[in-house]
Amino acid sequence: MNRIDRLTAILTHLQSKRTVRASELATRFGVSLRTIYRDVRSLEESGVPIIGEAGQGYSLVEGYRLPPIMFTKEEALSMLVAEKLVEKSLGEQSSKFFKEALIKIKAVLKSSEKDLLVEVQDTIQVLKSNPSQVMDKSSKAFHTVLEAISMKKVLLGSYVTFDPEKKTERELEPVGMFHSFEQWYLIAYCRLRNDYRTFRLDRFSKLEVSEISYSTAKHPTLKSYLDQVSAEQKLHQIILKVPDGAMKYLANSKYNYGFVSEERVGDITEITFMNSSIEGFVRWVISLSDLVVVKQPLILRNRLAELIEEIKTMQG
Template sequence: MNRIDRLTAILTHLQSKRTVRAAELAARFGVSLRTIYRDVRSLEVSGVPIIGEAGQGYSLVEGYRLPPIMFSREEALAMLVAEKLVEKSLGEQSSKFFKEALIKIKSVLKSSEKDLLVEVQDTIQVLKSDPSQVMNKSSKAFQAMLQAISEKKVVATTYVTFDPEQTTDRELEPVGMFHSYEQWYLMAYCRMRKDYRTFRLDRFSKFRITDISYSTAKHPSLQSYLDKVSGEQQLHQIILEVPDGSLKYLVNSRYNNGYVSEEKVGQVTEMTFMNSSIEGFVRWVIALGDMVVIKQPKVLRDRLDELLGEIKEMQG
């Protein structure tokens, strides 16, 4: 960030709070306290009415306001994503207030940014959201795909599939992205497969936006694609807790039951599955006996209790 941009950003930051400490500004912009002192002095010399109180920080004279702030293209797109996430993660009333505030912020966008948000509005969907896990190591791919969607550019990628684990190079025409079950997914037209595919963002090992443009007119909307997938298969997220000594018994059969990922937590491993059949999955789990614990969903635990009762009754 050059000095002019930093001075503008400091002034915007001062408007956002009643009092701002120099250390807070230094941490945000990654500069020394001496640099912040010099920048604030430059703003004062230029006529900005800044009040500095020892031990308190800086504040602007009451009533002083900047003219409307100009947002960058990336910042405008980030607001759209935030709106989608907040809609699913906050309560109805809080979500309403956030939307009203966002409308006021959007009102100061340039016409080109307003048009951009309208154009990409339907290419981002949040189906289910956990606010503590909405973004992970897929964030770089997310930004690249968001840019490609807004610019209608083909993306050259290297993608690693789950089962079997294979690495392929693909050219994709991104259509939209959606968030579900703690992951971001890309829906795109794959030029290699000559068909539409869904890709998990964190499984792209490489990605590069090319200069090749494509037309969205020939592609279905993200919503119509999601409706089609939902109609074909209703997936359930299932999490099993598996002690270390039992992992070896699940290795050969996990992929047949919708295995997605796993995470080491202390002396156990939490395994995540996506499966459309609660009945089929519970009958697999019951064969594992005392080697797993069902963490979620409750409907799976309830069905396991019922099935165990039915077995006991049958055996007299």
């Protein structure tokens, strides 16, 4: 961030709170306290009425207001994503207040940014949200996809499949993104496969926007595509807790039941599956019921208990 941008951001930050400490500004902008002191002095010399109180921090004179703030395209798109996530993460009342506040923020956007939000808003959906894991290493790919969608440009990417682990080069016409099962996914028309495919964003080792344009008119909307998939196949997220000694019994068979990922927690491995059939899954996992624990969902745990009782009755 150059100095002009930092001065503007400091001024915006000062207006957002009653008082702001110099150490808070230094941390936010990754600069030294001396730099902050110098920046604040420059703002004062330019006529901004800043009050500095020893031990308290800086504040703006009551009544001083900035003119409407201009947002960048990336910042405007980030607001749209935040709105989608908050809608799923907060209660109805809090979500309502957030949306009302966001409307006021959107009011100061330039016309081009407003048009962009209207055009892109239907290409992002949040089906299920875990606020602590909505973004991580997918972040860079996420913003690259948003840029491609907004510009109607083909994506060029190197995608690594899970099993077998294999890298392929893809040319993708993005339809949209959705968040579910703690991951962001891209729906796109794959020119390599000549069909629509779903890609996990964190599996792209490289992703960039090309100069090749594509028409959105020939593609379904994200909502209609997801509705179709949902009607064809309802997926359940299943998590099993497996001790070290039992992992060998799942090593090969797990791939037949929608294996997604595994995470080490102490001497236990939590394995995540996505499977459309609770009944089919429970009849596999019952053969491992003395070795594994079903963490979720509750419907699977209950069905497993019922099936064990049915077996007892039949054998008794």
